[in-house]
Amino acid sequence: MKHRRRSKQQKLNSLPPPTPPATRAPCPMPRPSASPKSPPPATPPPEQGPEVVVPEDWALATDAISSDLSSPVVLVCGPSNSGKSTFTRLLLNKLLPSYGRVGYLDTDVGQPEFSPPGCLSLHIVDEAITDMRNPVLREADRCCFYGDISSKGDPESYLNSLFLLYTYFVEKYRCPGSEMLPLIVNTPGWVKGTGFDMLVEMLRYICPTIVVPIRTRMQRKNLPDGMFWLTGGETEPKVITIDAASRDSLSKSSLKRKDGGGMRERRLVEYFxxxxxxxxxxxxxxxxAYALASLPPYEVPFSDVTVMHLHCEVPRTEIWHSVNATIVGLASSCDTPATAHAVPWCVGLGIVRGVDVQRGLLYVITPVDVQHLQSVDLLLQGLIEIPRSVLQVKGCESPYMSTNVRDKITGKDLYASNLNSPLSRQDDGDSDSGADTM
Ligand SMILES: Nc1ncnc2c1ncn2[C@@H]1O[C@H](COP(=O)(O)OP(=O)(O)OP(=O)(O)O)[C@@H](O)[C@H]1O
Incomplete structure (x- = not known):
């Protein structure tokens, strides 16, 4: 992407004001607002609670897996909220002293371990996890932007991304002469219907050497017993079934239902x-919110990028408007694996901060370093939304939202009062360009 970052002097308030007036954002920079606002939605706090409980069968399982010196490929599966992520964190810490580095294939697009939501990613971890309840973001070795928080919408492209990441791992880290790193695969908790079929596909493709199914007390939610994915004739893996840690030492339930939405929001905030x-x-x-709105964005000419809509079709005439105020995956067409159904590697996420249709420019904010951005020529648009806590901030006009946007939750027009504010009228008068500012 041949882009340039706007200098500090070219602050965002020098962006051309947007048109058409009916959909114009009140102001491209946050400014004090006289109009009353509802309190800003706070980013939900990270998960708190008692320390992680390690039941005896979990300890025996991690001991058995770490004593397998043939670099195991371990797939952990089970219903939602059964403790898969918690178990994989314990296992990762257990394997690290023996191997130094451990592969971690993160396949839960709704609640990824180390990545922002919407991503499937491969991590090579060399540092133990310290906070067992709230792991922090880690840079991925390879990442695919699936662009949604559930694989339901497009199981095929979800599985393609997953297979691609696994193949990449095998070719780089498990071929003869390489380090032969162990791998942990954390799977989504959707294990019924299509979710079950997808898990079976995953198991057949990856052929793990060890499978750890986690059982809960609710039998009907559990996976079938035994090696339900095998059709006969394949090499059988070791299966170590464990129970969810449903009771801690105080006889209270350890399995706290997670706030998935809050976790996703925190992840995106942390990412940006x-x-x-x-x-x-x-x-x-x-x-x-202020800092993001004040950050000079990258200017990206339309001619340098192609927009790929991952989960919907958009008329050609609406393509540029459609990416305004959205989170996009940044990828390179040159760095797309040469396989059938190839998915481009994603180097990170960006917020399309504004679109100037007349000048043919996008304004993008991203933490991705310039070196990686050089090759970016694909913007992958999915359904991952800008966190509400960054959109609505008391005391400033949201720079990311047009006046005709409706609140998904209340159904009310957001910022409708801004249409009549002196500030927005002043912007109306200045309008001379095709920019659609967030
Ligand atoms: N051994 C444990 N000790 C304490 N808390 C636990 C334990 N196992 C799970 N939990 C808690 O239960 C909740 C669900 O755990 P976890 O996220 O590991 O499950 P999961 O199977 O990965 O969920 P999902 O499929 O929804 O991603 C979390 O709040 C977690 O902290």
């Missing part, structure tokens, strides 16, 4: 905080 150096204070949503 990487746009700033760590010495900038971004303790609150407001600080982050």
């Amino acid at each position: 905080k990487q746009c700033f150096s760590s010495d900038i204070s971004l303790a609150t949503n407001k600080e982050l």
